[in-house]
Amino acid sequence: AQSVTQLDSQVPVFEEAPVELRCNYSSSVSVYLFWYVQYPNQGLQLLLKYLSGSTLVKGINGFEAEFNKSQTSFHLRKPSVHISDTAEYFCAVIKYSGAGSYQLTFGKGTKLSVIP
Amino acid sequence: SQTIHQWPATLVQPVGSPLSLECTVEGTSNPNLYWYRQAAGRGLQLLFYSVGIGQISSEVPQNLSASRPQDRQFILSSKKLLLSDSGFYLCAWSVTDGNTIYFGEGSWLTVV
Numbered sequence: 001a002q003s004v005t006q007l008d009s010q011v012p013v014f015e016e017a018p019v020e021l022r023c024n025y026s027s028s029v030s031v032y033l034f035w036y037v038q039y040p041n042q043g044l045q046l047l048l049k050y051l052s053g054s055t056l057v058k059g060i061n062g063f064e065a066e067f068n069k070s071q072t073s074f075h076l077r078k079p080s081v082h083i084s085d086t087a088e089y090f091c092a093v094i095k096y097s098g099a100g101s102y103q104l105t106f107g108k109g110t111k112l113s114v115i116p
Numbered sequence: 117s118q119t120i121h122q123w124p125a126t127l128v129q130p131v132g133s134p135l136s137l138e139c140t141v142e143g144t145s146n147p148n149l150y151w152y153r154q155a156a157g158r159g160l161q162l163l164f165y166s167v168g169i170g171q172i173s174s175e176v177p178q179n180l181s182a183s184r185p186q187d188r189q190f191i192l193s194s195k196k197l198l199l200s201d202s203g204f205y206l207c208a209w210s211v212t213d214g215n216t217i218y219f220g221e222g223s224w225l226t227v228v
Contacts, residue, residue, distance in 0.1 A: 032215050043206055044160075044219040051215065090160065100212045101148050101167050103175075106160040 002027045002093050006107035013081055014115050021076040021110045023091030033074040034092040034104070035065055044090065050074060061085065086114045118143035122207040122220040129227055135180075135194040137223050139207030142188065147209040149190040150217065151182055155203035166190060167212070202227045 007022040025031060032051050036044040048059025055067040065076045074091060091107040122139040129135060141147050151163040162175045164182035172182050179198050183191045190207060207220040 034216075036219070041222075041224070043222040044208075046216065046218065049216060094215055094217070096215075097165075099167050101165055101173075102210060102215050102217065103162055103165065104160075104217055108159045 002031070002095055002105050004091050004093050004105055004107035006089075006091050006110050008110050009108065010111045010113065012113045012115055015083055016080045018079050019077065019081050019085075019112065021089050021091075021112065023074045023076065023107060025072055025074060025091075025093050027072075027093060027095075032094045032102075033065075033067060034094065035059065035063070035074075035076050036090045036092060036106075037061075038088045038090065038109075040087070047076070047089070081112070081114050083114050083116060085112060087112060118209070118218070120207060120209055120218060120220040122205075122223055124223060125221065126224045127226070129197050129225065131199055131227055132196045135192070135197050135201070135225070137192040137205055137207075137225070139190045139192075139220060140188055141209045144188070144209070144211060146187060146212055148212060148214065149184060149188075150208040150210075151190065151192050152206040152208060152219075153203045154206060154222075160206075164192070197225075197227045199227050201225065 003026045005024045013019045034049045035047040048057045050057045050067045058064045063078050088109045088111045090109050092104045094102045097103045119142045150165045153161050166184045180194050205223045208217045210217045
């Protein structure tokens with residue numbers, strides 16, 4: 001079975017400061033990992049994904065994440081946050097469920113609050 | 117490019133009334149389609165997924181049902197809503213055998 005743990009439910013950070021949102025996963029097989037962002041009252045937008053290859057993945061809005069197999073982690077980072085980054089961030093792992101379909105398992109989310 | 121739309125965006129329904137949320141995808145053929153629910157304190161939960169017309173898989177037994185009458189149309193329904201059905205419902209899609217899932221704008225359902 002696969003699971004995702006986001007270690008912080010809320011992260012406040014000052015504008016222009018760096019931020020790291022932590023995500024750990026458990027899986028008995030190779031994984032595909034994702035970060036999604038949800039702005040207030042909106043759907044989920046894909047930030048970045050790791051499928052294979054380079055362990056450092058760059059996404060939209062200046063975010064990046066690093067896949068660490070030995071630590072089973074996929075932490076999200078941004079060197080300097082902006083007010084507009086205030087949102088909830090979800091880490092997810094995907095599994096193949098058969099018949100051409102994949103299913104996402106999400107963490108519980110981390111609410112990032114950027115303080116002016 | 118592909119787009120996904122779902123409606124209505126907001127819905128307030130009394131207990132015991134029916135529900136119909138609709139989702140359509142444009143710009144692709146034979147997508148995999150998904151319905152997720154996001155309820156307070158319970159995170160994101162997969163409700164249904166479909167790999168083709170008329171093919172529906174249910175992940176969680178509940179008061180809801182899904183149908184796929186056309187290739188790019190996915191409908192979430194209920195005959196009688198419960199208070200516990202309140203939440204944010206998200207439709208999503210991927211290409212067949214695709215390992216990346218894209219989400220719609222979501223629909224807020226409040227059952228009163």
